[in-house]
Amino acid sequence: MLRFLIRRLGLIIPTFIGITLVAFAFVRVLPGDPVLLLAGERGMDPERYQKLLVQFGYDRPIYEQYLSYVWGLLHGDFGVSISTKRPVLDEFLTLFPATAELGLFAILFAVAIGIPAGILAAVRRGSLFDQAAMGVALTGYSMPIFWWGLLLIILFSGILGWTPVSGRISFLYFFPSVTGFMTIDALLSGQSGAFGSAVSHLVLPTIVLGTIPLAVIARQTRSAMLEVLAEDYVRTARAKGLAPSRVIGLHALRNALIPVITTIGLQVGVLIAGAILTETIFSWPGIGKWMVDSISRRDYPVVQGGLVLIAGLVMVVNLVVDILYGLINPRIRHR
Amino acid sequence: MRAANRLFATTAIACLLSGGAYAQTLVYCSEGSPEGFDPAPYTAGTTFDASSKPIYNRLVEFKRGTSEVQPGLAESWEVSDDGTEYTFHLREGVPFHTTSYFTPTRDFNADDVIFTFDRQRIEDSPWYEYTPGISWEYFNGMSMPDLIKSIDKVDDYTVKFVLNRPEAPFIANMAMDFASILSKEYADQLEESGNLPMLNQQPIGTGPFQFVGYQQDAAIRYHAFADYWGGKQPIENLVFAITIDPAVRRQKLEAGECHVMPFPAPADIEALQNNADINVMEQQGLNVGYLAYNTQMEPFDNPKVRKALNMAINKQAILDAVFQGSGVAAKNPIPPTMWGYNDAIVDDPYDPDAAKAALEEAGVSDLSMKIWAMPVQRPYNPNARRMAEVIQADFADIGVDVEIVSYEWGEYLARSQDVKRDGAVLLGWTGDNGDPDNFLAVLLGCDGVGGSNRAQWCNEDFEKLIQDAKIVSDQAERAKLYEQAQVVFKEQAPWATIAHSVVFMPMRTNVEGYVMDPLGGHWFDGVSLAE
Numbered sequence: 001m002l003r004f005l006i007r008r009l010g011l012i013i014p015t016f017i018g019i020t021l022v023a024f025a026f027v028r029v030l031p032g033d034p035v036l037l038l039a040g041e042r043g044m045d046p047e048r049y050q051k052l053l054v055q056f057g058y059d060r061p062i063y064e065q066y067l068s069y070v071w072g073l074l075h076g077d078f079g080v081s082i083s084t085k086r087p088v089l090d091e092f093l094t095l096f097p098a099t100a101e102l103g104l105f106a107i108l109f110a111v112a113i114g115i116p117a118g119i120l121a122a123v124r125r126g127s128l129f130d131q132a133a134m135g136v137a138l139t140g141y142s143m144p145i146f147w148w149g150l151l152l153i154i155l156f157s158g159i160l161g162w163t164p165v166s167g168r169i170s171f172l173y174f175f176p177s178v179t180g181f182m183t184i185d186a187l188l189s190g191q192s193g194a195f196g197s198a199v200s201h202l203v204l205p206t207i208v209l210g211t212i213p214l215a216v217i218a219r220q221t222r223s224a225m226l227e228v229l230a231e232d233y234v235r236t237a238r239a240k241g242l243a244p245s246r247v248i249g250l251h252a253l254r255n256a257l258i259p260v261i262t263t264i265g266l267q268v269g270v271l272i273a274g275a276i277l278t279e280t281i282f283s284w285p286g287i288g289k290w291m292v293d294s295i296s297r298r299d300y301p302v303v304q305g306g307l308v309l310i311a312g313l314v315m316v317v318n319l320v321v322d323i324l325y326g327l328i329n330p331r332i333r334h335r
Numbered sequence: 336m337r338a339a340n341r342l343f344a345t346t347a348i349a350c351l352l353s354g355g356a357y358a359q360t361l362v363y364c365s366e367g368s369p370e371g372f373d374p375a376p377y378t379a380g381t382t383f384d385a386s387s388k389p390i391y392n393r394l395v396e397f398k399r400g401t402s403e404v405q406p407g408l409a410e411s412w413e414v415s416d417d418g419t420e421y422t423f424h425l426r427e428g429v430p431f432h433t434t435s436y437f438t439p440t441r442d443f444n445a446d447d448v449i450f451t452f453d454r455q456r457i458e459d460s461p462w463y464e465y466t467p468g469i470s471w472e473y474f475n476g477m478s479m480p481d482l483i484k485s486i487d488k489v490d491d492y493t494v495k496f497v498l499n500r501p502e503a504p505f506i507a508n509m510a511m512d513f514a515s516i517l518s519k520e521y522a523d524q525l526e527e528s529g530n531l532p533m534l535n536q537q538p539i540g541t542g543p544f545q546f547v548g549y550q551q552d553a554a555i556r557y558h559a560f561a562d563y564w565g566g567k568q569p570i571e572n573l574v575f576a577i578t579i580d581p582a583v584r585r586q587k588l589e590a591g592e593c594h595v596m597p598f599p600a601p602a603d604i605e606a607l608q609n610n611a612d613i614n615v616m617e618q619q620g621l622n623v624g625y626l627a628y629n630t631q632m633e634p635f636d637n638p639k640v641r642k643a644l645n646m647a648i649n650k651q652a653i654l655d656a657v658f659q660g661s662g663v664a665a666k667n668p669i670p671p672t673m674w675g676y677n678d679a680i681v682d683d684p685y686d687p688d689a690a691k692a693a694l695e696e697a698g699v700s701d702l703s704m705k706i707w708a709m710p711v712q713r714p715y716n717p718n719a720r721r722m723a724e725v726i727q728a729d730f731a732d733i734g735v736d737v738e739i740v741s742y743e744w745g746e747y748l749a750r751s752q753d754v755k756r757d758g759a760v761l762l763g764w765t766g767d768n769g770d771p772d773n774f775l776a777v778l779l780g781c782d783g784v785g786g787s788n789r790a791q792w793c794n795e796d797f798e799k800l801i802q803d804a805k806i807v808s809d810q811a812e813r814a815k816l817y818e819q820a821q822v823v824f825k826e827q828a829p830w831a832t833i834a835h836s837v838v839f840m841p842m843r844t845n846v847e848g849y850v851m852d853p854l855g856g857h858w859f860d861g862v863s864l865a866e
Binding site: 158 | 360368376466468469470475532547548552553574576582583587590592746749
């Protein structure tokens with residue numbers, strides 16, 4: 001196990017270098033001079049332009065910019081936003097809880113529906129339910145998030161008036177942020193109705209963000225179950241007269257869940273990609289919306305720092321998933 | 336920092352609750368997040384709406400709904416005969432906001448005015464760069480460092496600005512967002528505690544609303560300032576609910592989750608107008624979209640050629656295809672809502688036959704040219720590519736061959752400044768201070784050649800008129816000079832003036848007293864909510 005951990009941790013270093021290189025290069029190939037964009041139609045005299053170039057460090061050779069950037073990262077300095085002048089890490093930490101809360105709800109929603117649906121589809125393979133569920137899953141998987149979000153808003157908020165259009169909580173409630181999770185903070189605030197408002201604001205974004213993971217988890221559960229159900233030990237369990245619920249719930253599901261857990265872990269990346277659009281539609285103040293805003297403002301330090309932070313996060317989650325996978329599946333850690 | 340946040344959030348709740356009636360809370364679905372709450376380092380209207388407008392006042396203010404200047408924190412002012420000394424007499428008894436993070440011990444006075452401007456111009460001041468990377472874009476952009484020689488305190492309620500040269504638009508500049516007056520006492524307190532960046536995060540002003548709290552990228556809360564010198568506001572609380580997507584803003588407005596929204600999508604305007612619960616206000620924007628010829632390149636150095644081409648442009652077709660109802664044809668380089676606009680000017684008629692004949696008369700045949708199309712959307716030009724295509728078709732009718740080119744925005748702005756640039760450029764301008772000088776001198780003055788004067792046009796008569804207008808301080812006299820300048824402009828035709836945008840402002844019908852700002856700002860003082 002220790003060797004497995006060391007090997008796995010050793011992979012982090014080249015991955016980190018790769019991420020910083022990609023983030024750095026990606027931002028540099030984006031067309032647009034951030035200093036010129038700052039001035040817009042108003043223009044800027046050459047002297048001032050030069051001064052700002054120096055101030056932002058864009059006058060130095062590219063490798064120097066990269067090295068000082070990595071040096072800063074290693075010291076926890078992710079840069080300062082050009083537009084808000086606040087440290088990138090501060091902004092990330094302020095906004096991250098909103099994304100985490102939404103992501104958590106989305107993944108719970110996806111698991112709560114995806115796994116039972118996948119099991120049922122596998123057990124009743126070829127039935128009408130199986131075909132319908134897999135059809136819906138495929139549709140969900142191919143759904144453009146932006147369109148899906150607006151559709152739900154127009155239907156449930158606009159026409160039916162059941163859910164709020166956007167935001168995290170009604171403007172009637174205002175309380176200090178303790179955990180950054182609006183649902184928990186609402187409970188802590190003790191204001192009546194605040195928790196309900198926070199939950200009602202979560203419904204639509206959770207569905208929108210959870211749709212793709214739900215589809216993936218349902219399909220993965222179904223195929224893993226089908227594979228396991230065809231194994232000899234399942235036949236043996238059946239042959240010795242165990243109740244079908246025990247055969248499926250105990251013998252089959254436990255083994256089928258191993259690849260499903262990996263899939264759930266891998267959805268973290270998908271969730272962050274989805275959060276970018278979901279947060280923009282629902283005015284959800286998280287890191288997805290923050291990235292979009294920063295790209296359009298050519299706020300290099302934020303885009304760069306944000307990419308590294310997000311990639312780092314995905315990396316850590318994948319590491320945890322790998323370790324968990326190693327724990328529950330001995331074949332992996334001994335390989 | 337976190338403790339401070341908690342403290343003021345708790346006070347905020349107390350404020351909100353003591354305010355009582357939630358019905359008196361106005362929610363504005365704003366289009367983006369503010370960059371900060373000190374307006375001077377920024378240039379974005381979104382930031383000004385959230386900072387300078389509700390929280391601060393200026394020495395002089397734009398009269399609501401116009402671009403005319405009226406007294407603000409200065410009750411009156413005098414200009415010396417040579418136009419280089421401006422003496423402001425300050426209003427007495429104006430208190431600053433009292434919040435959980437600051438309790439003022441004195442009223443507004445001359446020290447606050449001097450601090451406000453010195454932090455933007457005195458490089459050794461600790462405030463000059465109080466947050467890493469901060470810079471004073473508008474103060475520099477309006478050439479204030481070159482213009483201001485000194486700012487002197489005559490007494491506690493009198494301040495004198497000495498300029499290096501006469502500059503009549505100076506008074507309008509003092510009504511701009513960057514000139515919002517901050518509290519020196521508050522700044523001193525922050526300096527003592529070594530907490531300078533708070534100036535940009537927890538603002539203190541003299542304005543109609545005081546800052547309560549900001550949840551980043553989500554909402555900004557304000558409370559009516561009970562001791563506001565202009566009288567307490569009819570609404571108790573003001574909330575900016577940040578909603579970036581225009582389709583979502585519309586849904587929120589229709590669902591009653593907000594009372595006012597800016598920048599509706601053009602496609603939604605008709606539906607909003609048909610909604611009985613919603614009132615859609617409209618006004619012409621303080622902007623102009625134009626096509627600038629390079630007047631230093633053959634054959635565009637000949638005014639007859641430029642006039643001929645202008646006659647070939649079908650502006651109505653552009654308004655239909657590009658603006659879809661959100662624009663009006665432009666005949667002058669300044670918008671009609673601005674003082675000094677010359678309405679007597681007759682626009683070049685759309686007449687392809689006459690255009691063709693005029694071109695032949697000028698000795699030009701087989702002309703081929705480039706038209707530059709901007710890669711970004713602007714109120715004055717929502718779709719430059721489409722606009723270029725319409726003009727391309729119009730010019731084809733008179734036998735002129737057009738190639739459309741475009742560059743990435745930063746490149747576009749830089750390359751189009753080049754005196755040797757090949758082609759006519761589509762661009763525009765949105766006014767900063769409501770002064771015609773801000774359009775005519777910046778965009779068409781001789782100093783702007785090789786820079787913001789994209790037509791590279793330097794005309795002696797025109798230049799004399801706009802330079803004279805900088806020196807005279809009487810507005811009626813200045814207006815006359817600008818009217819003449821527009822006559823010269825029309826004869827010389829360095830641009831084809833295309834359009835001014837129309838700005839729409841949808842709001843719930845229970846919103847009363849909202850006045851649209853020709854300068855594009857969004858103000859909520861004086862606004863009330865009917866039961």
